[in-house]
Amino acid sequence: MNPTDTTLVELRDAIASKQVSSVEATKAYLDRIKVHNERLHVYHEVYSERAMQQAAAVDAGKATGALAGVPIAIKDLLCTSYGHTTCSSRMLQNFQAPYMATAVQKLEDAGAVILGKTNMDEFAMGSSTENSAFATTRNPWDTDRVPGGSSGGSAAAMAADLCAASIGTDTGGSIRQPAALCGIVGMKPTYGRISRHGLVAFASSLDQVGPFSRTVGDTALLLKVMSGLDPLDSTSADVEVPGDLDRVDEKPDRIRIGIAKEYLSDSNDPAVAAAMDKAIQIYKDAGAEVVEVSLPHTEYGIPVYYIVATAEASSNLARYDGVHYGHRTDKAEDLIDLYCRSRAEGFGDEVKRRIMLGTYALSSGYYDAYYNRALKVRRLIKNDFDAAFKQCDAILCPTTTAPAFKIGELTDDPLAMYLNDVYTVNCNLAGIAGISLPGGFAEVDGKQLPVGIQLLGAAFDESRLLKVARVYEAAAGYYQARPTL
Amino acid sequence: MSETKTITEDDVRHVAKLSRLHLSDEEVHHFTEQLAAVLGYIGKLNELDVDGVEPMAHPLELANVLRPDVEQPGIDTDTALANAPAKTPPFFKVPKVLGDGPSA
Numbered sequence: 001m002n003p004t005d006t007t008l009v010e011l012r013d014a015i016a017s018k019q020v021s022s023v024e025a026t027k028a029y030l031d032r033i034k035v036h037n038e039r040l041h042v043y044h045e046v047y048s049e050r051a052m053q054q055a056a057a058v059d060a061g062k063a064t065g066a067l068a069g070v071p072i073a074i075k076d077l078l079c080t081s082y083g084h085t086t087c088s089s090r091m092l093q094n095f096q097a098p099y100m101a102t103a104v105q106k107l108e109d110a111g112a113v114i115l116g117k118t119n120m121d122e123f124a125m126g127s128s129t130e131n132s133a134f135a136t137t138r139n140p141w142d143t144d145r146v147p148g149g150s151s152g153g154s155a156a157a158m159a160a161d162l163c164a165a166s167i168g169t170d171t172g173g174s175i176r177q178p179a180a181l182c183g184i185v186g187m188k189p190t191y192g193r194i195s196r197h198g199l200v201a202f203a204s205s206l207d208q209v210g211p212f213s214r215t216v217g218d219t220a221l222l223l224k225v226m227s228g229l230d231p232l233d234s235t236s237a238d239v240e241v242p243g244d245l246d247r248v249d250e251k252p253d254r255i256r257i258g259i260a261k262e263y264l265s266d267s268n269d270p271a272v273a274a275a276m277d278k279a280i281q282i283y284k285d286a287g288a289e290v291v292e293v294s295l296p297h298t299e300y301g302i303p304v305y306y307i308v309a310t311a312e313a314s315s316n317l318a319r320y321d322g323v324h325y326g327h328r329t330d331k332a333e334d335l336i337d338l339y340c341r342s343r344a345e346g347f348g349d350e351v352k353r354r355i356m357l358g359t360y361a362l363s364s365g366y367y368d369a370y371y372n373r374a375l376k377v378r379r380l381i382k383n384d385f386d387a388a389f390k391q392c393d394a395i396l397c398p399t400t401t402a403p404a405f406k407i408g409e410l411t412d413d414p415l416a417m418y419l420n421d422v423y424t425v426n427c428n429l430a431g432i433a434g435i436s437l438p439g440g441f442a443e444v445d446g447k448q449l450p451v452g453i454q455l456l457g458a459a460f461d462e463s464r465l466l467k468v469a470r471v472y473e474a475a476a477g478y479y480q481a482r483p484t485l
Numbered sequence: 486m487s488e489t490k491t492i493t494e495d496d497v498r499h500v501a502k503l504s505r506l507h508l509s510d511e512e513v514h515h516f517t518e519q520l521a522a523v524l525g526y527i528g529k530l531n532e533l534d535v536d537g538v539e540p541m542a543h544p545l546e547l548a549n550v551l552r553p554d555v556e557q558p559g560i561d562t563d564t565a566l567a568n569a570p571a572k573t574p575p576f577f578k579v580p581k582v583l584g585d586g587p588s589a
Contacts, residue, residue, distance in 0.1 A: 431544020
């Protein structure tokens, strides 16, 4: 078998049955990274030596588990006690975390081999990786286009088979949007399902770790490994991880698909509209009940998100002071000047914009008008979902309005960039689960560009959501498509 | 929030000060335009009547998550100082706190 042209579960099983060794598989991925990384800018840092040692330990029977020997890539927002954790920021360019993120520790405890850390928008703020202080990741389907973001490096690594699976984080769509633009599976689990310990905080009431993979089954396995209550994260949920979480081939007892007219905008690209039509047909053919639901506050999601997320960011990013860790200016006249110059030099423009927007929304005289009003509308958005999930098991909608845009197209228009998240942010605001699945292709300038469809499920109902997603995936078959590198 | 109010350059200077961000005049000008556009879009929230709606700060309705009151090891001093850009162990090093700099 070719270990770089397979699913995570197939590779895991092949390693377990000694058809291929973890050392062979890991070396095959490292070789592919050597060939393609320079052009795609997917990885910041590759841990070749450490990865080969982890692989050898699996082959020697010293490391076992549900992911024994499979090579995985990690978004550089998750702390590892080895290498650097940069968040693609000059601020943390030389930062070496003193502890492991719980999600990464759980992957390693399950025998996973960690290949390296992937590029992203600085501090996860962006939809294209163009806000990375180091490089812009290229979309493997068309290297003139963005991979999406903020977890664009992890998405492109998966799409280009530079890992067997990868991990990202999703605050307003940062896993699902790049998954859609790169033609792979990407999931944001329910808020609280996976510990945020060691996830460098952007917006603490929205951030969630999640997987990218080739298939729904692979995503389910990764979710199962990373999930669970963590004493190190007081907001991780004390909710049992279902035993059938990764048994995605079991047919759900019923499928009721909700369609919300608010997500069927005329501004959707024709390929996105076609993907929706096809998905609806697949579910009808599978015997699903398709019902119309209403999410009347959908259009208020972006304004709420850009108040809540920036308010939380302005508070979370106050820790970067040039004193304890991170970039420090060499021009400071006094302590306040040290803060102001270290932060000005260490942060990129998008991070500065969001810190200022959040500070403004929380500042005296504006708190009620902006922040408190946004929290009230957030409640209305959640109420919409609660009502919808009484009528259906999953809401089917597009992940994005269009396929990947060109590098540079939106960089100086923050508002246009923010509108990329229009179909993804409400899932984070409500704290529910969402998964993006390959939905076919748009042909643009002679290139095949992936589009995604999204399924949203009620909080802590991932077991059902994944089974419903698998029904679509098996019928649509898009997961087998690969870009030509 | 008034629908016509847009953020001014003075507002941005004030917010930058609160945010501890040193900005050039050119940056103040550029960010003012961009933030005004975003705030204009956010003004859409005024269309809704939110009287009596309970604000939602967090998806999980949690209160007072406690762990057992048992002593546990923390990060030791050397580890805590390992990433410090300037230090005199066991202390972090900072410039004089009471200065007469322009932003003090």
